[in-house]
Amino acid sequence: MTNTPQSATTPDLTPDLLRVLETLPDAVLVLDFEWRFVYANHAARRISRLSDGELPQATHWQLYPQAAGTEIEVFYRTAMESRVSARREIFYAPFDIWLDITLQPVSQGLALYYREITEAKRTEASREAALRQFHQVLEASTDAIVCIDRQWNCVYANNVAARLLQGNPVGKNTWKDLPGNLEEPFYSNYWSTMVHRTPTEFEAYYPEPLNIWFKVYARAFDEGIIVFSRDITAAKLADQAREAVARRLQEVFDITSDGIVALDRNWNYTFLNRRAEELMPGKPNLLGKNFWEEFPAAIHSEAGSYHRRAMEEGIGADFETYYGEPLYRWYAISTRPSDDGIVFFFSDITERRKSEETLRKQQELLNEVQQTARVATWEMDFITRELTFGQGSYPVYGLPLGEIDSISKFYSVIAPRHHELIREKAAEAARTMRPVTIEFQALPPTGESIWLEARAQAIAADGAPRYLQGITFDITDRKRAEAAREAAARQLQQVFEVTSDAIVSLHRDWKVNYLNRRARELMSRVDGLMGAEFWQVYPELLGTEFERQYRRTMETELPSEFEAWSPVSERWISAETRATSEGIVVFFRDITQQRESAEVLREQRELLAVVQRAARAATYNIDLKTDVVTFGPGAFEVYGHPFADLTDLAAFRKLRSPRHNQAVADAVALAKRTLRPVTVEFEIQDRTGEPIWVESRFQAIAEDGVPRYLRGIAIDITERKRNEAVLVASEARYRVLTELNPQALWMGDAQGNITYANQGFLDYLGRKLSDIAGLGWLDGFPPEERDRVVQAWTRSVETGADYEIEAPIRRAADGAFRWWSLRALPVRDEAGVILYWLGVGMDIHQARTAAEALLAQHEETERQRAELETVYETAPIGLALFDPVEFRYLRLNERQAQIVGLPKEQVLGRTLTEIAPIEGLREMFEEVAAGAPIRNRLLEGAVASSPNEHRYWTVNYFPVYGPDGKVQAITAASLEITGQKRAEAALIQSEKLAAVGRLASSISHEINNPLEAVTNLLYLIAMTQNLPEDLKLYVQMAQSELARVSQIATQTLRFHRQAVSRTSVVASELIGAVLNLYQGRLANSSIRVEARYDSQTHILCFENDIRQVLNNLIANAIDAMRNGGRLVVRAHDEVDTQGRKGVRLTIADTGHGMSPEVLARVFEPFYTTKDLNGTGLGLWISEGIVQRHHGRLRVRSSEHARHHGTVFSLFLPCIPTED
Structure with a gap:
């Protein structure tokens, strides 16, 4: 209940x-x-x-x-x-x-x-608030936002969309109700986003009734698509207007009589009008080319300096210059800075023949230029003081030029401090009749400040200066840039001098051109450092991280940050490098103390983490204001839960046993009140529900007199609590067990007097405790044993050695003496002084008399076990024991380890399918686990250690039943029959090969007669007189090819015929026959044969057998060189280690080589790397043939990326030893 x-x-x-x-x-x-x-x-x-x-x-x-x-x-x-x-x-x-x-x-x-x-x-309230906020964001968007479901119905539109679409489209169909969407590219992009779920982006014009250009972004979402649209009609119209202006300007440029050229900031031509190309007939196709490369003479010329000044300083110039080869013309050039570089206008003034049309066009061009370059041309009458501006002049003074028609009005907008300067320059121009230049400031009524540059020259009339003509440029931007640059430079200099970082500037030639105050303090050898080469002053830095990073930034202009040890200052330095136009700047600081502090902190944290794990403890901090709990690094999970789940006090309260809540609350209150360390013990439950005892020691930390944090350490004392409980229970059990123990338990003081014996021992002796005090206990021993017993006891008491003796003691019940084993150990204090003795006695009478029989039985059992173990380990079949649930290896013999191809220790504990992932194997074990044994069943597949090798076994699996009738294990016996299976396949293959050989022999024999007839006919044709030379050539080619066919047929016959006796043959004959057989295949495979025969020694051998060996070796070499290579064949005389004379044949290829694993098994039967194309018998048979000839066949191979290939070395004695 x-x-x-x-x-x-x-x-x-x-x-x-x-x-x-x-x-x-x-x-x-x-x-x-x-x-x-x-x-x-x-x-x-x-x-x-x-x-x-x-x-x-x-x-x-x-x-x-x-x-x-x-x-x-x-x-x-x-x-x-x-x-x-x-x-x-x-x-x-x-x-x-x-x-x-x-x-x-x-x-x-x-x-x-x-x-x-x-x-x-x-959560629902938060979601609703988020939805409201999201809706507000959508409504506040400046883009039109429309959501369309998968039925192409509009389900949402913000206010901007409703305004642009001239009505709210919600509920309307995208195609039926908004037919403008059927136009391209709206239709295809919307379909692409809906169907393929890919985002699209495009600009398009939406026709009547909207007549709006849109920038559209379409994105897919779960229920359809979202369309973001922006009205770009104004921008489009502006673009079209700009394009129209550009076209008109291009038309003007193409019909102007002046040449116009635009150069970008890399001095490459970006524009030439038609007239420019006409005026430079010797320089066609200049677009994209470099100005200095096309006109190298201009580099050091006056024209070059004007162009550079316009490009670099933004100051235009008008000048005339002569261009030599290939133009040989004078040009009048006006160069002006532009946003992208410079533009210069030039005309051919060689003959100075310009028509009125040319002047008109130049005036039009000048108007455009003045507006673009912010320039005004003017003329001042020295007599009337009237001021007139050229047509198209830019209002450089900040107000319409029509309002400035006299010198007095001109001075009204000029800064007063510049009035006198302007008068002086005007007087100078009138006096010298030379050009003058002046910069001054205009202050128009608008309140802005405008800086201007004027260039003027006096024009004479009747021998006296009458007019002052000039041009005025707006240089406000340049002046502002110069002022900003100067201010920034001053401010930067001040910052550099007061910054805590050291700053060094290095020129591209590695000379030092700046050091701030901090750099001079940190660096040594600073005297004379300015202007010196950095690496000569600090050669210790060569080859260090400093050199590598400095050079990287200097060469690639990429910034870098690094920390490194400086051998100059013997300090840790943190440095940053930045590229400048003249070199690099290095910012660095001394971080030695930070590095040392960080290392100490890291070691302390590691030590704390080790201590916490070793002590099963965790440090923590509790914020009393927020209840947030944080744990120190390396803390041990003493609470049985991840720290990620224990982020606040509420999480702890759920884990803590309710009966300890009050104790914990009292401890926390005490800590807050006293601000002293407090300790409390309590019980919690871990994630599995098991109890854990924790001892928490903490102290309150106050801020402004108010407790703010609890900081402490929690220790897992579960084991201690269990030990305490066990100890209490153990003491009670010990007292009862001592009295009830059938063994004799006794105690003695440090002097050897008996002070206690349990009731069982007293009953056996028939005495009371007082009777055995002193030496009364000796009465129970036979008189002849008493001296030996007391001497052993006395020696132990005096020396502190363990007391151990076997002796007969009289049983009071029948007076019989029975053998007992008595043993006592001293109990010592911390100083090693004996406090008392604890002893135990055991009746060993029956064991002593049965010892010999037991020993004999044990020896027989061990002998049988050793025999079974030997049989198990040396059995020629694989034996193993598996658990019946997960089918893990519990035991296996050496043969089973060989079968799976792994050492025993790597197999034990792993599952059956991990070791042998064979289809159907686990199902077989499941049958056995269900109680159905498997007998003599064929199993085939591959084991994990050799996944590419298909093998066969005969297996027997039986269940092992326990006393309860359940399957406790599964025994397995595996007999590998891979060799037998391969032998069967090889036998079938050999029969097929033999049949093919017989057929080849028959074919070769049959074609020999017609070959001989054809050969004779060709010979007769060749002997015909007056045979044309071309026919003679064809006949010779036919004879050569026919001879090769005859040779192949003859070799085929020789391969098939089995020799009955040895013949004498030289190496060149053996190898040459095989090479001739593969001549066509070698040529088609792009394999170059290098054969050299340094031996004419005759070998006594079965010729066809040796040819078969050479055939196998050369065929394997060709197979290894799929993409061509070299086949090297050598033969030379040699004397082997046994003193036998013979010939060594070497066959080497430059193929892919063999791995050590393949090389170790290369002579094994049925082992092949050619899949279905090989039998795995070639080298095995070859080795057998060589052994029958008492020779040796060796191989070495390499898979090295550069030196790869295989070398077979065959030694054959001249006269083999008879079997």
Whole structure:
């Protein structure tokens, strides 16, 4: 039965139903018609905050008076009175929770089913707030936003979209109601985004009735697509206007009589008008070319300096210059700075013949230039003081030029401090009749400040200066840039001098051109450093990280940051390098102290982490204001939960045992009150529900006199608590067990006097404890044994050595002497002084008499076990033992380890399918685990250690049953029959090869006769007189090819015929025949043969057998060189280590080579790397043939990237030893 709190009127529920109700996550509460509690399950007591004892006698409204008069009371009373079930979500303010309540009238009153939904409500409120905020963001967007579902209906549009589309499109169809979307590119892009879910971006014109240019971004989302549109009509119209102006300007430029050239800041031609190309007939196709490369003579000329000044300083110039080869012309050139470089206008003034049309066009061009370059041309009459401006002049003075028609009005907009300077320059121009230049400031009524540069020259009339003509440029931007640059330079210099970082500037020739104050303090050898080469002053830095990073920045202009040890200052330096136009700047600081501090801090943290793990402890900090808990680095998870789950005190309260809550609260209060260390022990549950005891030592840390933090350490004392409990229980058990123990237990003091014996020992002796005090205990031993026993005891007491002796003791019940084993050990204090002796005695009479029989039985058992172990380990079949659940290896013999290709220790504990992932194998073991043995079944596949080798086994699997009749293990016996299977396949293959050989021999024999006839006919044709030379050539080619066919046929016959006796042959004959056989294949494979025969020694051998060996070796070499290579064949005389004379044949290729694993198995039968194209018998047979000739066949190979290939070395004695 459950101990659920119930009232006297609890519903008649079965124990099973009560247990079910107790485990429900939802709360179940029953109230009678008087509103008294009838039943409450565990969840109801928790949510309603009821105690675990008896249900309260008070009514619901008495227990919860805050609910009276609220919607809860109305809800409850309506359901009670109407007897109709109802459901509602209600917020209960006193508990600050939301509840989902279902009311169900029952026979005893009203049943309440409710659950807490506070978190769900909060999440829903957050989601609604986020949706409102998102909606506000969409409505505040300056772009039109429209959402279209997968049926192409508009489901959302913000205000901007409704305004641009001249109405809210929500509910309308994209195609039917907004037909403009059917136009391209709207239609294809929308379909692409909807179907392929890929974003699209485009600009398009939306026709009537909108007539708007849109920039459109379409993006896919789960329910359709979102379209972001922006009205770019104004920008489009502006672009079109600009394009029209550009076209008109291009037309003007193309018909102007002056040449116009634009250069970018890399001095490359970006524009030439037609006239420019005409005026430079010797320089066609200049676009994209470099000005200085095309006109190298201009580099050091006056024209070059004017162009550079315009490019670099933004100062234009007008000049005339002569261009030599290939132009040989004079040009009048005006160079002006532009945003992208410079523009210069030039004309051919060699003959100075310009027509009025040319002047008009130049005036038009000048107007455009003045507006573009912010230039005004003017003329001042010295006599009338009138001032007139050229047509198209730019209003450089900040107000319309028509308002400045006299010198007095001119001075009204000029800064007063420049009036006298202007008068002096005008007088100088009149006096010298030479050009003058002046810079001055204009202050128009608009309040702005304008800087101007004027260039003027006096013009004479009747021998006297009459006019002053000139041009004025707006240089405000240049002046501002110069002022800003000067201010920035001053400020930067001040910052550099007061900064805590050292700064060094290095020129591209590595000479030092700046050091700030901090650099002079940190660096040594600073005297004479300015202007010196850096690496000569500091050669210790060559080859260090400093040189590498400095040179990297200097060469690539990429910044770098690094930390390195400086051998100059013997300090750690943090440095940053930045490229400048003249070299690099290095910012650096001394970080030696930070590095040392960081290293000490790292070591301390590592030590703290080790200590915490070793002590099973965790340091922590609790913020008393926020209840946030943080743990120190390396802390041990003493609470049995990840620290990520323990972020605040609420998480701890859920884990802590309720019975310790008060103790913990008292300890925290004490710590806050005293600000002294406090210790408390409490129990928690880990993630598996197991209890953990924790000792927490902490201290409150105050801020402004108020406790703010709790900092401390938590230690896992679970083991200590268990040991304490075990110790208490052990003491009680020990006292009982001591008295009940059938063995003799006794104690003696440090002097050897017996002070205690258990009751069993006293009963055996028939004495009381007082009887055996002193030396009274010796009476139980036979007289002849007493001296030996007491001497051994005395020696142990005097020396402190363990006391151990076997002796007979009389049994009081029948007076018989029985053999006992007596043993005692001293118990010492911390200083090593003996406090007392503890002894034990055991009746070994039966064991002593049965010892010999037991020893013999044990020896026989060990012998049988050793025999079985030997049989198991040396069995020629694989034996193994598996667990019946996961099929893991429990045991295996050496043969089984050889089968799987792994050492035993790498196999034990791993599953069957890890070692042998063979299809159907696990299903076979599942059959055996179900009790069905498997006998003599064929298994084929590959093991994990050799995945590319297909093998075969005969397997037997049997279940091993335990005493309970269940399968406890599975035994496995595996006999590998791979060799047998391969032998069968090889036998079939050899029969096929033999048949092919016989067929080849027959074909070769049959074609020899017609070959001989054809050969004779060709010979007769060749002997014919007056045969044309071309026919003679064809006949010779036919004879050569026919001879090769005949040779191949002859070699085929020789290969097939089995020699019955040895023949004498030289190496060149053996190798040459095989090479001739492969001549065509070698040529087609792009393999170059290098054969050299340094031996004419005759070898006595079975010629065809040796040819077969050479055939296998050369064929393998050709197969290894799929992409061509070299085949090297050598033969030379040699004397082997046994003194036998012979010939060594070497065959080497430049193929891919063999790995050590392949090389180790190359002579094994049936081992091949050619898949279905090889039998794996060639080298095995070849080695056997060589052994029958008492020769040796060796191989070496390499897979090196550069030196790869294989070399076979064959030694054959001239006269082999007879078998």
